[in-house]
Amino acid sequence: MRKRLSNLQKTLADGEALACLTAYDASQAYWAAQSGVDVLLVGDSLGMVVQGHSTTLPVSLDNMVYHTQLVQRGNAQAQHPAYCIADLPFMSDATIESALQAAGRLMKEGGANMVKLEGAQRVVPIIRALAQLGVPVCGHLGLLPQSVEKHGYKVQGKDAVSAQALFDAALALQEAGADMLVLECVPAGLAQKITAALSIPVIGIGSGVHTSGQVLVLHDILGVTLGKAPKFSKNFMFGQGSIQAAIGAYVAQVKARTFPDSSHLVAE
Template sequence: MRTTTADFARMKAEGRPIPMVTCYDYASALIVARAGLRFILVGDSLGQVMLGHDDTLRVSLDEMISHSAAVVRGAPDALVIGDLPFLSYAMVDDAVRSAGRMMREAGVRAVKLEGGRSMAPIVRRMVELGIPVVGHLGFTPQSAHQIGIRVQGRTLETAADLIADAHALEQAGACAVVLELVPAPLAAAITKRLKVPTIGIGAGAGCSGQVQVWHDLLGLFDRPPFRHARQYAAIGPAIEEALRGYAGEVTAGVFPTAANAASMDEGLVAEAVARFEAAEGC
């Protein structure tokens, strides 16, 4: 059965935590689906973890559509949420056009955008047109050059702003709100106030659910995990070991073996060579 945004609301109402993971390609989506995860975010973090950029700002809408479509093909029953990239939703018309392409061309069932009260009119119009929207508050990566990479909402003023922003997104029709790098007590207070679920990343256990970046939780990079992340496996070193083993066997001449190749009658090979040589006058 396909997962929808209605499952967000149902799980929040029933008090069931929502596990979500980022995913960026078909092969990874197959694994996510086999693991039974029903909520996937195709984040614009693909700019950093898949494309090697320093930030998310260089990711294009076409790239988001391409990666999101691959994930949908790998996990067709999951609720796949696609990020709207930087400046693709600055105005209502831009947002509707971008989200429409994400849903029509990639097949995502919801889109995510960053921002609070200033984005409420855009969210409201998208929802009116049948586009499910997930909000994103706290540390918003597309604004990293403006706000810095740090925990948001530590002061009375900024905490009150985050509460107001979350409320505005809910009132505008957002089906969920991601809270990134928000103090745990504040995130818990926002979660209790909202009817829609919150999805935390670095926002504590008081959120309705959690999202983690694929590469962080699997240990694909040669770096310590971020404070807000947990490494559940060391896949990166395992891949490296496998590649070293492959290269070593090729270098040593022990791969491939006869079992790795197709056979053919040697007489036919000799006849084919003779026919070629005769035709070429060799």
């Protein structure tokens, strides 16, 4: 049976961290779910690790729908299918109208359980509209890869003013109806404070160990990233004999809260 939001909440209530991982096709999704991954993210990072672009900007909504379909086909064959989140690609959430349409396609054609979108106060009315229609939504704050052309890959929340803005935005997204939040490259102390203040799960990437769970890009943990893997990531293939075992090691370290450690911090 496919995981629901309530299953994730139960996992957290039991004191367990959520292990999230990106997946882009059926076999990746199947083996990640078989290895105990709680949440599969069909990330627009596929623009880089699958399509070979240098940013996520060229990824189309059609691309996202297609890869979500592949992931959900493989996921459905696992013993315990994971919860599946799909990214709204760059510009698909430029207006409330277009965001609703994009989310509809990701759920109806792709079979996603939840959609994720990047941004702070800008996305509040979009999240409200999605939530009112019964669409589960995940926010994404901190480093925003879709804004790279304007802001670069900039770590946020380092000074007091931007830390307060990030904290306020996290509360605003929850208030608007977000069901989950990803924090990318946020200082660990701030990520911990936000996690404590929110009632929804906060999933960290490069944001320290004190969040409700972790997410990484599959290609990074398997050491097959094109070019240099980010500092906050870790190659879990070392010492493992198979991809399934490497994903299992990632899940085990997230659950044991031994990943990430201080060597993976980027935002301090």
